[in-house]
Structures are given as C-alpha cells and as structure tokens.
Amino acid sequence: MEKLTITTPSDVLSFIGHTLGFWPQESLVCITMNENSIGATLRIDLPRQPGQELPYARTVAHYLTSDTTATSILFAVYTSETTHPGQTKPHAGTIAALTGVLAEQGITIRDGLFVGDTTFSPYDGEPGTSIALPVSSTQTSAINAEFIYRGSYIQATxxxxxxxxxxxxxxxxxxxxxxxxxxxxxxDTALEQGRKLWADMLDSTEFPGDDDCHALVANLQFPAIRDRLIADIPGVDEPMQHILFAQTETAPKWSRIEWAQQVLLHAYTRTSPEHAAPVLTAIGYINWWEGRGSKAHQFLQLALDTDPAYRLARLSDQMIGYGIVAGWNMNKNTAYRALPFDMP
Incomplete structure (x- = not known):
C-alpha cells in the first residue's frame, strides 16, 4: 500500500475523523508518533469538573504510553467553548498537566489544534487571528479524499x-x-455444528437467511459456544483466551471482523429482546477490538438493557471502564485500520 503524507492541519482533522469514524465533540484526541510515523489514536471526553486536570492527565498518559514506540504526540481539543483575545484557551490547565506528565515519560507534545464549532486554529495561537480556518476545509483535504476513495466516511456523532x-x-x-x-x-457435536454454521457465514459474501440467523442467535445463547464463536471471528489460529483479549502474535483479519459485525447486526434484526444480549455483547467486543471504547460501551449497555443480569456484558463493560486497551491496538502493525501515514 502506498504511503500517504499528512501535511496540513486539515489533513490531521480528516485523519482523526476517519480513524474514529465520527466527528468528536467535547473531546481530547491524541495521536502518538514515532519520529514521523503515526501510531495510535486516542479520544477521551474532556474533564467536566475543575480541579481534575492532573488525574485526568495521568489517565490520558496511561493510555498513550500503551504505544511503547511513542516519542511525541499531536493533540486536538474539540469544544464548543469560545475563546477571547487575551484569555487562556479552554482546558489550558489540562494541556499543561498533560505536557508535564508526558514529559516524565520522555514524550513531547509536537503540536496541538483548537477545534471549535465552525473554525480551528493552533492551540497556542492567539484567539481571533487570521490563522483560524473553517472546519469545512477538512472536506477538501487530500487525506479526506483518500479515505473516501477507500470507502470510509465520518459520522456526525x-x-x-x-x-x-x-x-x-x-x-x-x-x-x-x-x-x-x-x-x-x-x-462437542453442538460446538462443531455451531462453528461450521458461523464459518460458512463469515466466508460468504451474502447475508444469511432468517433460519440461519435464528440458528446463530440460538448458538450464542450457550456461553461455551458463544465464546468460541467470538474467538473464531478474527481468523487467527492461536489460543482462544489470547484471541478474546486481542493478545495474539498474528494480526487479525480486520475485513473478516468488519463482516462479522455486519452479519451480527443483520442477525439482531431477526431476533427478539429476550435473545438479543449475546448478539449485542459480541458486537461490543468487536468494537473494543477496534479501539472504539465508547461504542463498545454503548453496545454493552444495550445488551444489559435487554438482560440486566447478562454476565459477559457486565464484565466486559467493567473491563472497558478500567481502561484496559485491546492488545492489538498497542501495535500499529496489528491495530484496526493501521494505514501507512507519515508527517513531514
């Protein structure tokens, strides 16, 4: 695959939007870097209460240092809060705390952007100056065009x-x-037949019929079969526990994982609330693998809405809440949508 170069702030914001899959709101987004190569992308809600700057910065640093090759970061603050000449930027205390905490880890902040509702500018720039650019300029950036060509798009939320x-x-x-x-x-027979049914679905290019969907949902109701079917999704021949926690030596087959999510969503429409929790939990797991913690949390909460006692959903949601990152996302060679990008 041809290596692409991010050259402008509009490119950076386009890269963030397509990597996350949505346009962030009231968020801090950080991108790790090793020299000129881009690593992991982190999005986290901005702190809502004053006095939490240092604990917040330590939490962010904990996530960022999961990328052991990182030597610097780029950041972008997305907020509807306005800026005024002569006043500090919103969340300046948070950025200052993050700068100090990262410096202790040998990581520097390479650059930052302040992204408002309609314009964006360098974070350390003076408010109201002509260096502000319209957010709409991201739609015409070279990186945005490349992502769209590859079939990617940015959702509003x-x-x-x-x-x-x-x-x-x-x-x-x-x-x-x-x-x-x-x-x-x-x-053993039930497990073998369930895996065969699921493998045929994942190898197909068409959505399964209603009866096969009902059979898949039925198999997911049995914990031993469910766990094995989830582990079969990435197409990796390694111990099941390594696959479930995304700690394999082999890179997962992301296109297969994406197709599995579409099939599971298709199967969801063929089931009822009383049987939906395992389906939604499996989709939550996929989103965690992909580094989409907020979406994983939403799917797991939807699973718990249908069955408040569903143990796998509750344990998985607790895992995400503790800040545990899928192992594949700690390596740019195995992370979801790892594309070859360079910074000038």
Missing amino acids: DRITLPTTSEARTKANAVGKHMETISSQQS
Missing part, C-alpha cells in the same frame, strides 16, 4: 442507532426451537 426489529414473539419461538435442538446434542 458516535451515538449508536440500532436497526429496527419486529415480530418478537415469532422470532423468539424460532430461536427457541434451535436452542432445543442444540440442548439435545452432545456438547
């Missing part, structure tokens, strides 16, 4: 909208019949 589903009772009965069949089988 990261808020999840699930596809609609209906005829819950009929779908629940269909899933229930498959569950009865699975329960009547020997555990």
Whole structure:
C-alpha cells in the first residue's frame, strides 16, 4: 500500500475523523508518533469538573504510553467553548498537566489544534487571528479524499442507532426451537455444528437467511459456544483466551471482523429482546477490538438493557471502564485500520 503524507492541519482533522469514524465533540484526541510515523489514536471526553486536570492527565498518559514506540504526540481539543483575545484557551490547565506528565515519560507534545464549532486554529495561537480556518476545509483535504476513495466516511456523532426489529414473539419461538435442538446434542457435536454454521457465514459474501440467523442467535445463547464463536471471528489460529483479549502474535483479519459485525447486526434484526444480549455483547467486543471504547460501551449497555443480569456484558463493560486497551491496538502493525501515514 502506498504511503500517504499528512501535511496540513486539515489533513490531521480528516485523519482523526476517519480513524474514529465520527466527528468528536467535547473531546481530547491524541495521536502518538514515532519520529514521523503515526501510531495510535486516542479520544477521551474532556474533564467536566475543575480541579481534575492532573488525574485526568495521568489517565490520558496511561493510555498513550500503551504505544511503547511513542516519542511525541499531536493533540486536538474539540469544544464548543469560545475563546477571547487575551484569555487562556479552554482546558489550558489540562494541556499543561498533560505536557508535564508526558514529559516524565520522555514524550513531547509536537503540536496541538483548537477545534471549535465552525473554525480551528493552533492551540497556542492567539484567539481571533487570521490563522483560524473553517472546519469545512477538512472536506477538501487530500487525506479526506483518500479515505473516501477507500470507502470510509465520518459520522456526525458516535451515538449508536440500532436497526429496527419486529415480530418478537415469532422470532423468539424460532430461536427457541434451535436452542432445543442444540440442548439435545452432545456438547462437542453442538460446538462443531455451531462453528461450521458461523464459518460458512463469515466466508460468504451474502447475508444469511432468517433460519440461519435464528440458528446463530440460538448458538450464542450457550456461553461455551458463544465464546468460541467470538474467538473464531478474527481468523487467527492461536489460543482462544489470547484471541478474546486481542493478545495474539498474528494480526487479525480486520475485513473478516468488519463482516462479522455486519452479519451480527443483520442477525439482531431477526431476533427478539429476550435473545438479543449475546448478539449485542459480541458486537461490543468487536468494537473494543477496534479501539472504539465508547461504542463498545454503548453496545454493552444495550445488551444489559435487554438482560440486566447478562454476565459477559457486565464484565466486559467493567473491563472497558478500567481502561484496559485491546492488545492489538498497542501495535500499529496489528491495530484496526493501521494505514501507512507519515508527517513531514
């Protein structure tokens, strides 16, 4: 793949939007760098209460130092708060604290951007000067054009909208019949058949029919089968526990993972609320693998909305809340959508 070069602030913001998949709001975004090569991208909500600057900075630094090759970072503050000449920028205390904490780790801040609702400018620039550029200029940047050419797009927010589903009772009965069949089988036979069904779906280029969707959802109701099916998604032949926690030596097949998410969303529309929690949890897991912690949290919360006692969703959400990062995202060669970019 041809290496691309980010040369302008508009390129930086386009890269952030496409990497995250949405335009951040009230957020701090940091990009790690090793010399001129881009590493990981982190988005985190800006602190809402004064006096939390140092703890917040330490949390951000903890995430950033997961990239052990990082020597510097770029950052962008996205906020609707306005700036005025002669006054400090919003969240200046947070940036100052982050600068100090990162310096202790041998990481410098290379540059920063202040992104408002309609314009953006260098974070250390004077408010109201002519160096401010319209946010709309990102739409004509070279990097934005390249991402769009590759099929990427930026959503307005990261808020999840699930596809609609209906005829819950009929779908629940269909899933229930498959569950009865699975329960009547020997555990090894049930697992083998469930994996074969799932593998055929992942190898196909077409969405499965309703009956196969009902069978998939039924298999996901059994924890031992569910865990194995989730581990089968990345297409990696390594121990299951290594795959589930994204700690494999082999890079995952991201196109296969993306297709699995689409199939699971398709299956979700063929099920009922009483059987939806495992499906939504599996999708949450995929988003965690991809480094989309906020979306993973939303899917896991949706799973818990359908079944408040669903243990895997609760434990997975706690894991994300503790700040545990999927191992694949600590290596730019295995991270989701790792594209070859350089900075001048």
